[in-house]
Amino acid sequence: MYSQILTELGLSINEAKIYETLLQEKQTTVSNISKKSKIHRRNIYDSMNRLIEKGLVFQVIGNGDTLFKPVEPAKLMELVDEKRTRLEKEMPHLMREYQKHPAMEAAYIYKGIEGFKNYLRDMLSVNEDAYFIGAKGAWFDPRLQTFLDKFLIDAKKRGIKYYHLFDHEVKNMAPHVPKAVGKPFKFLPKQYSTPSMVDIFGDHVVSFTGAGITKISDDITIFVNISRPLATSYKTWFKFMWDHCPETK
DSSP states (O other), X not given: OOHHHHHHTTOOHHHHHHHHHHHHHSSBOHHXXXXXXXXXXXXXXXXXXXXXXXXXXXXXXXXXXXXXXXXXXXXXXXXXXXXXXXXXXXXXXXXHHHHSSOXXXXXXXXXXXXXXXXXXXXXXHHTSXXXXXEEOOGGGOGGGHHHHHHHHHHHHHHTOOEEEEEOTTHHHHOTXXXXXXXXXXXXXXXXXXXXXXXXXXXXXXXXXXXXXXXXXXXEEEEEEEEOXXXXXXXXXXXXXXXXXXXXXX
């Protein structure tokens, strides 16, 4: 029942099954763990030792059979925090390696929700103001909420500003979106709404298919072009559209 999340946290499949069994049994023997988890006894001991090293299980000393007992699940959060702390310590070094040879020009594709998150991470990495054509509030898809909360905090710390040219439909279908992102923003005339979007930031030009008003399709396709001259041209076209759209009240 919990094996998937436990393996995602770094436990092996056997470790996850053993820990889940101990949660259900409270404390028990290796023989019973083997019976309940369908893991052979000889494979349990190695996994049990690793769980003890991780601080998730401890041995109960007493008369009779050796018993094992799980540590409360809150310990799992400690493991996550420890990994995050170690990663944060190494992050400056990782970023220096990443930025040693910045791409001059490139083109690639992101797919799906995780791809959309990667595009937002790119925006933070580039750390320049962003311009949006045909914006639909796709950031406000409920599946992005947790990620978006942190993204907006990071973007504010970096001083990134947003300039939105929203599709006309956003005004009536999602009025909370412009209020949330804040000015400056404008609305495209109704006859110029499209099913696509284009975002420009730094040397990135990012176009999308598969986005709707405050939602993203599961198979959204995100086309990323990295080219400073191309991005500069798109910013010029953005300025033309911006200057010809009416001011918002």
